[in-house]
Amino acid sequence: xxxxxxxxxxxxxxxxxxxxxxxxxxxxxxxxxxxxxxxxxxxxxxxxxxxxxxxxxxxxxxxxxxxxxxxxxxxxxxxxxxxxxxxxxxxxxxxxxxxxxxxxxxxxxxxxxxxxxxxxxxxxxxxxxxxxxxxxxxxxxxxxxxxxxxxxxxxxxxx
Amino acid sequence: xxxxxxxxxxxxxxxxxxxxxxxxxxxxxxxxxxxxxxxxxxxxxxxxxxxxxxxxxxxxxxxxxxxxxxxxxxxxxxxxxxxxxxxxxxxxxxxxxxxxxxxxxxxxxxxxxxxxxxxxxxxxxxxxxxxxxxxxxxxxxxxxxxxxxx
Numbered sequence: 001x002x003x004x005x006x007x008x009x010x011x012x013x014x015x016x017x018x019x020x021x022x023x024x025x026x027x028x029x030x031x032x033x034x035x036x037x038x039x040x041x042x043x044x045x046x047x048x049x050x051x052x053x054x055x056x057x058x059x060x061x062x063x064x065x066x067x068x069x070x071x072x073x074x075x076x077x078x079x080x081x082x083x084x085x086x087x088x089x090x091x092x093x094x095x096x097x098x099x100x101x102x103x104x105x106x107x108x109x110x111x112x113x114x115x116x117x118x119x120x121x122x123x124x125x126x127x128x129x130x131x132x133x134x135x136x137x138x139x140x141x142x143x144x145x146x147x148x149x150x151x152x153x154x155x156x157x158x159x
Numbered sequence: 160x161x162x163x164x165x166x167x168x169x170x171x172x173x174x175x176x177x178x179x180x181x182x183x184x185x186x187x188x189x190x191x192x193x194x195x196x197x198x199x200x201x202x203x204x205x206x207x208x209x210x211x212x213x214x215x216x217x218x219x220x221x222x223x224x225x226x227x228x229x230x231x232x233x234x235x236x237x238x239x240x241x242x243x244x245x246x247x248x249x250x251x252x253x254x255x256x257x258x259x260x261x262x263x264x265x266x267x268x269x270x271x272x273x274x275x276x277x278x279x280x281x282x283x284x285x286x287x288x289x290x291x292x293x294x295x296x297x298x299x300x301x302x303x304x305x306x307x308x309x
Contacts, residue, residue: 037223039230040239053240061242062223066194069219073196082197083210085218085250092244143248 007080009112009122009147016109020075022067022130025059027099033063058096064103064139065091068130071105081148083121088143095138102133110142119153121146164237166279166304169266177228177262179290182216184256190220215253221260221296222248225287228262238305240278248298252289259290267299271306278305 027046034043038060041048049057097103111125123144130139184203191200195217198205206214254260268282280303287296 036227038226040235042241060226061244062219062226066219066223069195069217070193077197084199087218087247087249088245089248090244090246091248093242 005079005081005148007076007147008150009081009114009124010150011080012109012112012122012124012145012147014109014111017106018075019106020071020104022071022103022105024102025063025067025097025099027057030057030059030063030097030099033066034060038062054096056098058098059101061091061093061139064093064097064130065141067103068105068128068139068141071103071130072107072128075105075107077145080145083146083148085146086144088141089125090143091139091141093139095132095136097132097138101138103138104131105129106131114149115146120149122149162236162238162305164233164304165307166238166269166271166281167307168237169269169281169304171266171269173266175232175262175264177232179259179261180224180228181257181259182220182224182254184214187214187216187220187254187256190223191217195219211253213255215255216258218248218250218296221250221254221287222298224260225262225285225296228260229264229285232262232264240303240305242300242302244301246299248296250296252293252295254287254289254295258295260295261288262286263288272303276306278303280304 031044042052042054042058043060046057106129108127110127113123115121115123126145128141129137132138188201199209199211199215200217203214263286265284266281267284271279280301283300285298285300286294289295
């Protein structure tokens with residue numbers, strides 16, 4: 001199979017930013033995700049959530065992270081020669097995400113380097129910020145994306 | 160409300176290991192279609208030609224499986240009031256259809272809140288292991304728990 005992608009390792013440069021709009025979350029979606037993956041009372045039970053420190057149902061942080069991943073896919077990753085990820089250095093849940101919130105994502109390229117062991121692969125450190133409709137930062141994350149190189153074994157400068 | 164576990168119960172070295180929970184191909188594809196539709200998570204044929212040589216679960220899927228096993232294991236019987244975040248989330252090995260996953264928690268550190276006397280923080284190592292006892296995902300997490308009422 002000969003794949004052709006829009007973005008290879010060489011297309012990421014430090015300082016680049018991409019922004020993408022995300023969904024508006026309904027109470028049902030928040031409760032449904034949490035019922036499957038994170039059924040803590042303040043994610044799934046309106047009455048208990050009202051009595052909690054959050055004063056109402058809030059989305060699981062893993063829900064926000066999963067929605068962030070989907071926004072990453074929609075913004076650029078599905079068009080990229082992605083080879084996966086080794087992980088996330090840091091993820092912070094800063095402000096609760098509540099029913100009716102509309103989120104968006106901004107990706108910033110922090111650093112790029114070629115792999116020492118894999119001449120066909122490059123390593124990109126990304127920062128992903130998730131905002132609500134008031135432009136408040138609700139979640140921030142830094143981590144690694146691995147991408148195939150357009151020109152294995154060389155430091156290509158072609159766009 | 161009466162909880163089985165409060166902040167005081169999670170002292171350094173406290174561990175928990177869950178029963179195994181297997182992940183089917185349908186679950187992997189269904190999660191990924193919604194949240195992480197990269198070809199090696201959603202398309203079996205394309206996945207064969209990918210760097211992974213076959214379908215693998217989204218790392219976010221594996222992380223949420225850990226979260227659910229945590230809730231079922233002890234968290235929903237605890238006074239947990241949330242988490243500020245995660246460090247060093249590592250996708251160590253691919254998770255493939257049929258893998259049987261276990262969740263393991265270890266308390267690394269515990270400290271009372273300096274500003275709020277009713278609660279404390281716990282720093283954890285959370286790991287997911289497969290049927291070959293390989294760690295497929297690991298992370299360091301912090302959670303806040305209410306202290307046991309006096």
